[in-house]
Amino acid sequence: VRTKLPGDALWNPQAHMPTAQAKRLVLTGGEGAWLESSTGQWLLDATASLWHANIGHGRARLADAAHHQMRKLETYHTFGRFANEPALHLADRLAAMGPVPGAKVMLTSGGSDSVDLACKLARRHWQLEGRPEKTTILSRVGAYHGLHAFGTSVAGLQYNRDGYGTSSLVPETARVATNDIAAVRRSVTEIGPENIAAIIAEPVIGTGGVIGPAEGYLQGLQDLCRSHDILFIADEVITGFGRTGHLFASHRWDIQPDMVTMAKGLTSGYAPLGGVLVSPRISERFFEGADAPIFRHGLTYSGHATACAIALANLDVIDEEGLVEEAGRLEDVLAKAVEPLRDHELVEEVRSGAGFMAGVHLHEGVNGDAIAEACTDAGVLIRVIHDNTLQICPPFVTTDAEVKLIAGTITQALDAYQY
Ligand code: PMP
Secondary structure, three states, X not given: OOOOOOOOOOOXXXXXXXXXXXXXXXXXXXXXXXXXXXXXXXXXXXXHHHHOOOOOXXXXXXXXXXXXXXXXXXXXXXXXXXXXXXXXXXXXXXXHHOOOOOOEEEEEXXXXXXXXXXXXXXXXXXXXXXXXXXXXXXXXXXXOOOOOHHXXXXXXXXXXXXXXXXXXXXXXXXXXXXXXXXXXXXXXXXXXXXXXXXXXXXXXXOOOOOEOOOOOHHHHHHHHHHHOOOEEEEEOOOOOOOOOOOOOHHHHOOOOOOEEEEOXXXXXXXXXXXXXXXXXXHHHHHOOOOOOHHHHOOOOOOOOHHHHHHHHHHHHHHHHOOHHHHXXXXXXXXXXXXXXXXHOOOEEEEEOOXXXXXXXXXXXXXXXXXXXXXXXXXXXXXXEEOOOEEEEOOOOOOOXXXXXXXXXXXXXXXXOOOO
């Protein structure tokens, strides 16, 4: 059986992927904020693929970095006594950039990996502290933290958590209120802080609908954690590396989490790579007490040399082109562009102003998928996320005119919509 090529008369892109993930378009190329489909159409990528193509598509420099590293040493694992150069350089750089003082960097293969590792680190920390009852991981209503065992269990979106036989895949998780610190305090008292290992929170909820933090909320979470010996995990898989106009959202909202999970923007999607910035008091003890401590954690591809070389080139591009500042500037451009949608009769709420991202929450009963389809027809790729919300999260190289084009295309699709 030979692989069919786009354009082959008999090629059926539905044939061998799950039916629920029906393919509408096959993308074959990309340049900046634009993507080319197999039919030769160019479309504006208004979601940076899955919140991650931050520096834009088609960057020869990252391809060159990958080529160069692969010709030298494609990879060597980093979890034992040996390592590779790009992984060590990347760890140095991330530790210096991040909001965790003296951070150790544990590299992974993506966001879900990073969340699972952070939750394990948190639980083990309290076991080693002689407080074995501190196991519960709190997350927030509406949160998305990936789909591995811990991520699935701490999901704040019911449909990610349900249906696997027990109330949660991993025992002892609970959800607290988003943006209501008094309610969180009450939940913590009810559960008993002596039972809580950590709170995990996305500074800006992404997949749950693009929901920024209420004034003082993240600070409030941090204070609550500090006063009750609860570890604070910031899930910066989306917000890390510039999305909020700061290197990390933790900088913008002035928090110092014990751990920060990263992925996506770390390589802008040019390689699957993630990591956790870990306070050294947690990371060093994690390996204590086993006969062969280094085997306690380590993934084949954590610290993959080629992925790390790509990440370093990505960070160079972000730095040299001032893309963090540019994302901060574009946040305002986007907020202005979507402002008129607040008055649209099909729109429930427009969420903007917490980074270069926005959510357009449609009224119940409006078919969001039909709106997304109409936008695709008009050449703008958007996505529908939780609760009938249109996701806007473009690459940082999007121009002001293109941002306006995204808002304009959504407006036209809404105007043309028929119930
Ligand atoms: N955490 C957050 C906040 C995310 O948005 C995502 C991915 N959308 C993940 C974790 C999981 O990352 P991945 O898909 O790379 O496993």
